[in-house]
Amino acid sequence: MIVKSAEFICSNTQISKLPPPVKPEYAFIGRSNVGKSSLINTLTGKKGLAKTSQTPGKTQLINHFLINENWYIVDLPGYGYARASKANKANWDKFIHTYLDKRESLQCVMVLIDSRLEPQKIDIEFCNWLGEKGLSFVLVFTKADKQSSVKTDQNIAKFRKAMLATFDEVPQFFITSSETQLGRDEILAFISNINQHFEVPFFNPPA
Numbered sequence: 001m002i003v004k005s006a007e008f009i010c011s012n013t014q015i016s017k018l019p020p021p022v023k024p025e026y027a028f029i030g031r032s033n034v035g036k037s038s039l040i041n042t043l044t045g046k047k048g049l050a051k052t053s054q055t056p057g058k059t060q061l062i063n064h065f066l067i068n069e070n071w072y073i074v075d076l077p078g079y080g081y082a083r084a085s086k087a088n089k090a091n092w093d094k095f096i097h098t099y100l101d102k103r104e105s106l107q108c109v110m111v112l113i114d115s116r117l118e119p120q121k122i123d124i125e126f127c128n129w130l131g132e133k134g135l136s137f138v139l140v141f142t143k144a145d146k147q148s149s150v151k152t153d154q155n156i157a158k159f160r161k162a163m164l165a166t167f168d169e170v171p172q173f174f175i176t177s178s179e180t181q182l183g184r185d186e187i188l189a190f191i192s193n194i195n196q197h198f199e200v201p202f203f204n205p206p207a
């Protein structure tokens with residue numbers, strides 16, 4: 001897929017104010033600082049579209065970006081920000097879980113995992129929750145340029161093994177780097193394929 005246009009549409013803290021669910025959308029989520037904004041910028045080819053920063057936990061809203069005028073990238077707040085208060089974490093859980101569980105037009109959750117790390121409990125738990133809810137998701141291993149491909153493969157194998165404790169099969173995965181654009185074309189092709197089969201879901205427009 002060629003990305004011809006990518007524009008920021010809205011930031012939300014309320015599910016009721018999200019755009020109508022009439023276009024396919026893909027939610028990008030992961031631990032704070034996993035490289036989510038960088039990946040979104042790489043996919044869209046727009047450097048400043050999603051803000052990148054070295055301060056973990058900066059993204060706190062649900063951000064919708066409209067791509068080629070016919071599908072959305074949804075930038076979700078990062079989870080597992082160590083310095084967030086308990087109340088904030090609980091709010092995050094409720095808000096994001098509601099969005100993921102109820103959003104009619106959500107096609108796939110792109111779960112970003114830092115390829116440099118051994119399997120992290122919080123990532124596995126999140127995948128388990130998605131599995132319990134029957135939500136479609138893929139794994140996107142980020143920052144692959146930061147170490148050898150052997151090391152990346154080892155960490156991915158460990159992650160897959162950890163997932164097999166609860167899943168019969170491991171979901172599809174992508175290896176990416178926002179530095180080298182590794183994985184960009186594969187993710188866009190994956191999305192393009194799903195978009196072709198999208199049918200507008202039934203939904204109740206707000207009164």
Ligand SMILES: Nc1nc2c(ncn2[C@@H]2O[C@H](COP(=O)(O)OP(=O)(O)OP(=O)(O)O)[C@@H](O)[C@H]2O)c(=O)[nH]1
Pocket residue numbers: 031032033034035036037038039051052053054055056057058059077078142143144145146176177178179
């Ligand atoms: N070398 C390398 N650095 C990366 C890559 N992706 C992200 N980074 C760096 O990692 C840091 C965090 O990246 P962001 O894209 O801001 O991460 P984020 O997940 O959006 O962060 P939050 O907004 O805190 O959730 C920045 O310093 C990026 O430049 C990558 O693929 N390779």
